[in-house]
Amino acid sequence: MTIKNKLRAGFSFLFLLALVCCGLSIYFLTRLSVDARDILKDNYKSVQYTKNIGASIDASAGLLNSRQTELIEENLVKQEHNVTEHGEQQLTDSLRVKFDALKALNGDEAKAVQLHTDIKRLLYGIMQLNMNAIEHKYATAKKTADDATLLVAFVGSFLFLVAFSFTVNFPGYIANPIKELTERIKEVSKRNYHQQLNFKSNDEFGELGQAFNTMTKKLDEYENSNLASILFEKKRIETIINSMHDAILGLDEKSFIIFANEVACTLIGMPEESLTGRYAPDISIENDLLRNLLVNDQIKMKIYADNRESYYTKEVLSVTSKDKVIGSVIILKNITEFQQLDDAKTNFIATISHELKTPISSIKMSLKLLEDSRIGEVNAEQKQLLENIDEDARRLLQITGELLDMAQVETGKLQLNFGSTHPKNIVDYAVKALKTTADQKQVSINVHCDENLPDVQADLDKTTWVLINLLSNAIKYSHEKSVVDLIVKIYKADEIEFSVQDHGRGIDQKYLSRIFERYFKIPGATAEQTGTGLGLAIAKDFIEAQAGKIGVESEIGEGSRFYFTLKRIGN
Ligand code: ADP
Numbered sequence: 001m002t003i004k005n006k007l008r009a010g011f012s013f014l015f016l017l018a019l020v021c022c023g024l025s026i027y028f029l030t031r032l033s034v035d036a037r038d039i040l041k042d043n044y045k046s047v048q049y050t051k052n053i054g055a056s057i058d059a060s061a062g063l064l065n066s067r068q069t070e071l072i073e074e075n076l077v078k079q080e081h082n083v084t085e086h087g088e089q090q091l092t093d094s095l096r097v098k099f100d101a102l103k104a105l106n107g108d109e110a111k112a113v114q115l116h117t118d119i120k121r122l123l124y125g126i127m128q129l130n131m132n133a134i135e136h137k138y139a140t141a142k143k144t145a146d147d148a149t150l151l152v153a154f155v156g157s158f159l160f161l162v163a164f165s166f167t168v169n170f171p172g173y174i175a176n177p178i179k180e181l182t183e184r185i186k187e188v189s190k191r192n193y194h195q196q197l198n199f200k201s202n203d204e205f206g207e208l209g210q211a212f213n214t215m216t217k218k219l220d221e222y223e224n225s226n227l228a229s230i231l232f233e234k235k236r237i238e239t240i241i242n243s244m245h246d247a248i249l250g251l252d253e254k255s256f257i258i259f260a261n262e263v264a265c266t267l268i269g270m271p272e273e274s275l276t277g278r279y280a281p282d283i284s285i286e287n288d289l290l291r292n293l294l295v296n297d298q299i300k301m302k303i304y305a306d307n308r309e310s311y312y313t314k315e316v317l318s319v320t321s322k323d324k325v326i327g328s329v330i331i332l333k334n335i336t337e338f339q340q341l342d343d344a345k346t347n348f349i350a351t352i353s354h355e356l357k358t359p360i361s362s363i364k365m366s367l368k369l370l371e372d373s374r375i376g377e378v379n380a381e382q383k384q385l386l387e388n389i390d391e392d393a394r395r396l397l398q399i400t401g402e403l404l405d406m407a408q409v410e411t412g413k414l415q416l417n418f419g420s421t422h423p424k425n426i427v428d429y430a431v432k433a434l435k436t437t438a439d440q441k442q443v444s445i446n447v448h449c450d451e452n453l454p455d456v457q458a459d460l461d462k463t464t465w466v467l468i469n470l471l472s473n474a475i476k477y478s479h480e481k482s483v484v485d486l487i488v489k490i491y492k493a494d495e496i497e498f499s500v501q502d503h504g505r506g507i508d509q510k511y512l513s514r515i516f517e518r519y520f521k522i523p524g525a526t527a528e529q530t531g532t533g534l535g536l537a538i539a540k541d542f543i544e545a546q547a548g549k550i551g552v553e554s555e556i557g558e559g560s561r562f563y564f565t566l567k568r569i570g571n
Contacts, residue, residue: 003174003203010166017159024155028148035141042084043130043137049079050123050130053095057119062112069103085129095122177205184212193220247312247332249293253325255280267305267312267332293330301332311339342410350407353400360400363393402534405465406518409541416459416545420569423453423488423496426460430467431486434475442481445471449488456496456566458546463566466539466550467498470562473535474502477560491565495548499563507554515552516540539564 001009052075056068064072076092076099083089102115177199184195195216199209238259241248247264251257260268260275268275268289275283284291289303293314301312312332319327367390369375378386408414427449438445456463467486474484484502491497507515507522514520521533543550543564554560 001203003205006203010170014159014163014166017155017162021152021155021159024148025152028144028152031144032141032148035137035144039134039137039141042082043134046079046082046084046088046130047127047134049075049082050127053079054120054123057116057123060116062109062116063105063107064102072099079126085133088126088129091122091125091129095119095126098122177208181208181212184216188216188219191223193223245334247330247334249330249332250327251280251330252327255294257283258327263334264332267303269305293332300335303332310334310336312336346407346410349403350411353403353407356400357397357404360393360396364390364397367393399532402532402538405538406534406541409538409545414541414545416462418457418459418546420455421458421460422455423498424449424451426456426458426464426467426498427486427488429460429464430471433464433468434471437472438475438484441475441478443475443478443484445475445484445486447486449486453488453490453496455569457569458566459542462542463546466542466564467500469535469539470500470564473562474500474504474560477504478502479504490568494568495565496568497563497565499561501559501561503559506556506558507552507560508556509554512552512554516550 053072056064056071056075060068076096080092080096083092098115098118102112102119105112105115177197180197184197187195193216195212197209197212199205241259241261244261245263247267248259248261249257249264249268250259257275257278257280260272262272265272265275268287270283270287280290280294284294292298292301299314301314303310303312311334313335315331315333317329317331318325319329367386370378370386427447431445431447434445471484471486478484482503484500487497487499487501489497511520511522515522516536516539518537519533520537521530540550543566546566548564548566550562550564552560552562
């Protein structure tokens with residue numbers, strides 16, 4: 001039965017009981033009223049009539065006067081119409097006979113006294129009969145009242161008990177399941193899905209319990225499958241991270257270590273259990289590598305671990321979620337193999353370029369001798385061939401020079417001869433060196449260099465080399481008869497900036513970040529333009545070795561501006 005129907009049935013039952021109680025009360029009250037009316041009508045009036053007749057008889061003390069006769073007649077007639085008890089008719093009839101006889105007497109006093117006595121006896125009889133009836137009827141009425149009281153009290157008590165039990169139990173009947181449901185829902189909200197409701201009833205609560213149990217079962221299944229897949233994925237990611245040759249260290253946003261793979265543990269020299277969950281700066285106090293990883297911006301690192309020296313590059317990735325940094329991952333990439341190959345390549349280049357320099361110089365020397373007329377005249381065609389060989393030998397010498405410089409930088413053998421020099425000196429050397437090249441292309445170099453500029457702290461040769469390189473590129477990539485601006489100015493109070501601005505073809509934005517990489521050449525250069533792709537890379541090394549900065553700004557079709565800075569001396 002549904003709760004609605006149960007409530008209807010319960011209230012109807014209570015209503016019915018109240019109705020029964022009321023009905024019984026009305027029934028018994030009616031019966032009592034009927035009994036009382038009967039007593040009044042049947043007996044009390046008869047007693048009253050006999051009392052009136054007796055009073056008139058007593059007042060006469062012999063023969064009746066007309067007033068007394070009239071009174072007795074009136075009451076007797078009423079009594080004759082109110083005969084209700086067994087034997088009363090007979091006594092009333094006798095009373096009529098005696099009264100008629102008394103009325104018919106003609107001065108016989110003795111007979112009158114006798115009739116008075118008879119009448120009084122009869123009146124007493126009638127009165128007694130009615131008094132007995134009153135007593136009997138009163139007893140009956142009392143019994144009815146007692147029965148009614150008992151029955152109404154019983155039904156009332158039963159009704160009270162039912163109503164009381166209804167009042168006590170009904171709120172619980174509704175509230176208890178709701179309370180239990182609330183408790184279970186609270187548990188579910190704490191992700192405790194092992195919750196079951198035991199509502200056995202066949203009503204809405206039973207249905208609710210079943211629906212709830214199904215829901216928690218499904219949630220539990222979902223949670224378990226989810227958890228299992230999350231754990232599986234976690235294990236898989238851990239395995240992948242552990243099987244990597246790179247060292248990987250994960251930190252949360254407060255710099256607590258979340259994970260460290262096997263390579264990271266080996267390099268740091270601590271087991272994973274001693275790392276995870278700990279505050280990284282605390283460990284770094286005693287651990288040099290961790291300190292370097294956290295504090296140094298250095299990208300390339302030489303690490304001694306596992307009884308050998310290895311090279312690593314450091315990469316720090318910050319982990320963000322919804323624009324909020326939630327941690328970082330430090331990756332140490334093992335580049336030992338590449339480093340060894342790079343070293344071998346550098347050594348090879350250094351050896352070859354060194355070995356090539358002597359024969360090329362001797363070719364140049366021989367060419368010089370050939371040009372001398374004392375050795376013999378050469379015709380115009382031979383002269384042109386000799387010039388070509390000379391140009392090629394110059395280029396070869398330049399290339400081997402650049403390769404040697406680069407090898408020097410890479411092997412860390414770069415030696416700087418620092419000295420104080422005026423920027424004008426550097427500019428003059430460079431412009432002079434490139435004068436012929438610029439003239440050949442009819443490119444004019446506009447120099448803007450203030451004589452009042454302070455001296456700079458620099459290696460004159462290397463810095464001039466850099467400026468020559470930038471100017472030579474600017475001329476190379478300029479259109480004929482155009483202008484190259486060479487500007488030297490004070491930059492950020494303590495630095496001097498040298499910049500070379502051309503109005504050539506410019507550089508595509510996508511190549512700008514790679515322009516200073518070794519051997520990088522922008523595709524599409526003509527045969528005359530193309531070089532080794534080493535010039536800018538070496539320039540960068542030279543400038544950075546002097547604590548300066550080098551950079552480029554360029555707009556395709558507009559030209560390029562290459563610049564570098566050097567520390568000034570004094571203020
Ligand atoms: P390269 O010896 O090839 O000139 P660089 O390192 O000097 O080597 O330059 C690298 C590349 O940068 C060049 O191949 C060229 O494509 C580009 N580049 C350098 N300077 C300029 C410039 N002023 N305008 C346009 N491209 C330039």
